[in-house]
Amino acid sequence: MLFAFLSRFCNSIKMANRAGGSARRVPETEAAITYVQCDGLAVMKIVKHCHEESCSNMEVAQGALLGLVVENRLEITNCFPFPKHDDTMDEEEYQLDMMRRLRRVNVDHFHVGWYQSADVGNFLSQSLLESQYHYQTSIEESVVVIYDTKKSARGFLTLKAYRLTPQAIAMYKEGDYTPEALRNLKIGYESLFIEVPIVIRNSPLTNIMMSELQEMIPDEEGSKFLDLGTASVLEGQLRSLMERVDELNQEAIKFNRYQQLVVRQQQDKHRWMVKRAQENAARASKDEPPLPEEDVNKLFKPLPVPPRLNPMIVAGQINTYSQHISQFCSQSLAKLYLTQALQNAKEAKQTN
Template sequence: MHLNQYHLLSSSQLIREEDEEVEAEGANYQLEMMRCLREVNVDNNTVGWYQSTLFGSFQTVELIETFMNYQENIRRCVCIVYDPSRSNQGILALKALKLSDSFMDLYKNNNFIGEKLREKNLSWVDIFEEIPIKVSNSALISAFMTELETDTPVKQCDYDRLQLSTNPFLERNMEFLVECMDDLSMEQQKFQFYYRNLSRQQAQQQAWLQKRRNDNMQRKAAGEEPLPEEDPSNPVFKPIPEPSRLDSFLITNQISNYCNQINGVAGQSFSRLYLMKALHED
């Protein structure tokens, strides 16, 4: 691993179970795998993990928590995300992600409130940083893949590459997009409820303060000491906790991902339709 480059040479499956005994076996399995790699003179430095996802739905709190757990031992850890649903369309659906430094600072302090986000100038697009991927195969792998290729001559009427059936992919993306929009609407309702309560509390504070000032004017006229204009024991001055914006940021990130996928598939479909139109005219 150089300053701005990661060289991933091998990967192995991890055992992930809720049972403590099985989890302990998974930890032993990882150590044994590292030992075996070291014995055959293979780089055995862990730089992250990989996981599969469906239709690019990986922007979750669980992913961030996994990042932070790895970050305790691996300062520059990375996650490889693989999407089999897009691979079925002939796309190399691999993404290398890492968390931005500014986001990790806020996450460690659990300060996802509006004021802290404005100080850091952090928005939903600044959570993840995507690292460009370059896939390189060894000579043996390239020769093996060549052997696996089927020797089928191209026919003049071979229209398989012009497959126009993108409805299943678009439908699932639209379904997930609608679900995310509903989730985002629920998050917005939390903030609306918070600001309504905050506005109501501020009005109550002003009313209490005005009443206290009137009382102090009467006390001064009577020659008595004025009362303090702040009373921390009064429930009206108890701060209302602001909801975290982390979930809304992740949902917005996911919505953007679904929209990009829909735009990409729609653009490819239009290109194929124009090509099919030209073929039919000929």
């Protein structure tokens, strides 16, 4: 994974963008990015890279997004993959060199975000949050584009763009993941990211060519859209969902144990204070000086609060898996009823 160097690289990108000019930035008084416009060439590069990595190495594919900001839209016009982590080259120098070379050939070289492959909604992680935080604090308009290889292979093109919410950025700036801090920020797994709509743009010549190719496709090719072989995908989703539920259960056990220890410590602290008060009262009745006051917090040190960031992320993963399973089940049922109606019509025709 290439998350380790993203913090250093984002600062270098910021300096490179300033050196080569800057994309048109959205003033603070205007609305932020309302949608992402992605060129068809960039989409095809992302799809090709993600499928190659998932098929050959079963690894997460990542890359840089290049483009510019025009009014309230973010245009993604090009991209290039990150080098593999086992390569000998320096990742940061490689990417800066790619941006310089693209600039020389008059290609949009401004860094506007990054992309990552996913396997049926398993993209949400602490590493992704940290990486997008570094990007978004260095390049204000940057987005992360998630391409789901498994769903796309089943006929559901899944290309989504996300940005961190102001609450999530404030959470990372403070670096406090205690329950009180998260409650004050009013943040949960549903308010970590905000999805930005994506519009795929092709040139008129490309649209004409695609229309001609569509007419050339034989009619029998359309039967693949009635494929009912979604059992393997659902099985994988259910397995991942069970793993996340078990993980969330373990986090809940840890937090419950912490709460029990806090209650036990408070009881011990109260008993100690009552005992000390009784001892001082007995010494006062004998005209003896009271025992010296001691710092109760030093005797009973506060217990460290377990961070709640990881459980929140796991809860978000569970929610994502549940939504995907619901979507796949509804699609499968629709196909099942459709094929059943076709089968009944075929049998009725054969009977007649």
